Amino acid sequence: xxxxxxxxxxxxxxxxxxxxxxxxxxxxxxxxxxxxxxxxxxxxxxxxxxxxxxxxxxxxxxxxxxxxxxxxxxxxxxxxxxxxxxxxxxxxxxxxxxxxxxxxxxxxxxxxxxxxxxxxxxxxxxxxxxxxxxxxxxxxxxxxxxxxxxxxxxxxxxxxxxxxxxxxxxxxxxxxxxxxxxxxxxxxxxxxxxxxxxxxxxxxxxxxxxxxxxxxxxxxxxxxxxxxxxxxxxxxxxxxxxxxxxxx
Amino acid sequence: xxxxxxxxxxxxxxxxxxxxxxxxxxxxxxxxxxxxxxxxxxxxxxxxxxxxxxxxxxxxxxxxxxxxxxxxxxxxxxxxxxxxxxxxxxxxxxxxxxxxxxxxxxxxxxxxxxxxxxxxxxxxxxxxxxxxxxxxxxxxxxxxxxxxxxxxxxxxxxxxxxxxxxxxxxxxxxxxxxxxxxxxxxxxxxxxxxxxxxxxxxxxxxxxxxxxxxxxxxxxxxxxxxxxxxxxxxxxxxxxxxxxxxxx
DNA sequence: GATCATACTATTGTCGACAATTCTACCACG
DNA sequence: CGTGGTAGAATTGTCGACAATAGTATGATC
Numbered sequence: 001x002x003x004x005x006x007x008x009x010x011x012x013x014x015x016x017x018x019x020x021x022x023x024x025x026x027x028x029x030x031x032x033x034x035x036x037x038x039x040x041x042x043x044x045x046x047x048x049x050x051x052x053x054x055x056x057x058x059x060x061x062x063x064x065x066x067x068x069x070x071x072x073x074x075x076x077x078x079x080x081x082x083x084x085x086x087x088x089x090x091x092x093x094x095x096x097x098x099x100x101x102x103x104x105x106x107x108x109x110x111x112x113x114x115x116x117x118x119x120x121x122x123x124x125x126x127x128x129x130x131x132x133x134x135x136x137x138x139x140x141x142x143x144x145x146x147x148x149x150x151x152x153x154x155x156x157x158x159x160x161x162x163x164x165x166x167x168x169x170x171x172x173x174x175x176x177x178x179x180x181x182x183x184x185x186x187x188x189x190x191x192x193x194x195x196x197x198x199x200x201x202x203x204x205x206x207x208x209x210x211x212x213x214x215x216x217x218x219x220x221x222x223x224x225x226x227x228x229x230x231x232x233x234x235x236x237x238x239x240x241x242x243x244x245x246x247x248x
Numbered sequence: 249x250x251x252x253x254x255x256x257x258x259x260x261x262x263x264x265x266x267x268x269x270x271x272x273x274x275x276x277x278x279x280x281x282x283x284x285x286x287x288x289x290x291x292x293x294x295x296x297x298x299x300x301x302x303x304x305x306x307x308x309x310x311x312x313x314x315x316x317x318x319x320x321x322x323x324x325x326x327x328x329x330x331x332x333x334x335x336x337x338x339x340x341x342x343x344x345x346x347x348x349x350x351x352x353x354x355x356x357x358x359x360x361x362x363x364x365x366x367x368x369x370x371x372x373x374x375x376x377x378x379x380x381x382x383x384x385x386x387x388x389x390x391x392x393x394x395x396x397x398x399x400x401x402x403x404x405x406x407x408x409x410x411x412x413x414x415x416x417x418x419x420x421x422x423x424x425x426x427x428x429x430x431x432x433x434x435x436x437x438x439x440x441x442x443x444x445x446x447x448x449x450x451x452x453x454x455x456x457x458x459x460x461x462x463x464x465x466x467x468x469x470x471x472x473x474x475x476x477x478x479x480x481x482x483x484x485x486x487x488x489x490x491x492x493x494x495x496x
Numbered sequence: 497g498a499t500c501a502t503a504c505t506a507t508t509g510t511c512g513a514c515a516a517t518t519c520t521a522c523c524a525c526g
Numbered sequence: 527c528g529t530g531g532t533a534g535a536a537t538t539g540t541c542g543a544c545a546a547t548a549g550t551a552t553g554a555t556c
Binding site for chain 2: 030031034069072073076077079080088089101104105107108111112114115119168169170171174
Binding site: 302304305306316320336337338339 | 506507508509
């Protein structure tokens with residue numbers, strides 16, 4: 001079995017790190033609430049808190065040594081990310097993730113990533129294409145080395161590159177949330193391992209579409225969308241077999 | 249020119265009212281924060297606050313007669329809805345809406361409503377179909393009577409019905425946000441009036457697709473998506489002409 | 497007269513305390 | 527033994543005050 005903690009740190013670092021392109025930006029000064037939200041976000045993604053568990057304000061007050069005001073702000077932030085659920089006068093609870101959440105998330109993400117690809121293919125820069133190719137190359141090496149950590153990292157980067165190139169900020173932020181939730185789901189069922197070779201071949205095809213000058217944007221869109229929906233199918237199929245075995 | 253206030257109350261009532269189907273639910277007890285958020289939401293949609301205007305905590309404290317805690321919670325809620333922007337240590341500002349916001353919003357909404365239609369067509373109930381037909385009928389009467397208020401109301405309801413039928417809660421809530429923003433955009437440029445007849449004809453076609461037993465879901469999806477993107481084109485075209493006239 | 501430093505004001509950030517509500521354990525009653 | 531009610535504890539909701547920061551106006555210096 002893979003080392004889940006190492007896998008986390010690798011992928012989380014890719015997902016959470018500031019984009020290399022925006023290194024010129026000065027770090028924005030944020031308050032306690034944002035810092036706590038970031039800490040809790042990682043803690044939840046890493047599985048420190050179980051689904052359904054209540055995030056008591058008193059406990060966290062002791063843990064972080066701050067008052068409840070910034071804590072409550074952090075809760076709002078986490079709710080916006082879809083990681084917790086705030087029930088008035090009851091408290092804040094880490095979301096339970098079920099297969100239904102995954103079934104709801106993937107088709108939306110598929111549709112929007114497909115849209116992003118369609119929008120991006122007409123305006124993507126040669127520089128970005130080169131970066132995608134580099135990411136794809138690293139994905140290929142990861143497949144050969146059977147290094148799942150590495151594959152996931154570069155796979156995330158690959159998608160991120162063309163999503164950014166779509167030039168639609170609202171689409172980008174919407175997808176960031178969906179992708180983060182998706183990652184969370186994946187790690188909640190970490191026993192599942194994708195068929196890396198198959199995934200890699202599809203991304204090769206996607207790359208070729210981006211590079212070709214006379215690509216039909218509609219076709220590329222369908223290709224990307226289908227690829228994500230297939231990943232869902234594969235995952236659900238695996239899950240079904242697992243649950244059948246478990247239930248017996 | 250149409251009476252914008254009356255139009256507001258009509259459309260907002262449709263958009264904001266609890267679904268008739270959920271009348272059995274007991275009203276959820278909400279705190280001051282949620283109430284204030286609701287009030288501010290309507291105030292912003294109605295244009296009481298200008299884009300870029302700061303929502304000072306002190307002023308609103310006097311206006312509502314509450315402390316700053318629930319106010320700050322309301323701000324978080326409004327930020328989640330995309331109506332304001334919170335800049336740390338600076339304050340909360342009503343979002344400036346430009347044509348770019350609209351250009352970003354519509355394609356995403358189009359893609360997701362198309363997806364919703366595709367998902368819905370295979371599982372929609374006869375009861376819901378009847379309701380859609382009723383809404384469509386009322387849309388037709390509104391066109392004949394040139395009653396824009398009425399048309400928008402039933403048009404919103406029509407879309408709401410098949411979105412609900414998709415059976416994907418995440419998709420539903422995501423679209424609710426996008427649709428609310430879209431409505432806000434529309435009212436910010438309230439001089440624009442859609443071609444109701446053309447819109448009505450498209451919806452007739454959509455209705456036929458939903459009713460036919462051998463409809464290609466992919467075709468319906470494209471139809472819905474295209475319809476929304478056409479509305480964007482029409483709007484942008486109008487805006488361009490308006491800006492050219494204004495700029496001269 | 498322009499620019500930079502500085503004091504002052506206004507606004508947001510954080511805190512601890514009190515109020516309101518919900519949850520829990522216990523007890524009486526059928 | 528199960529049910530309903532009540533008192534207590536635990537938790538969230540709200541408040542007013544103080545701290546920290548950003549914005550503004552004033553004045554000194556070149």
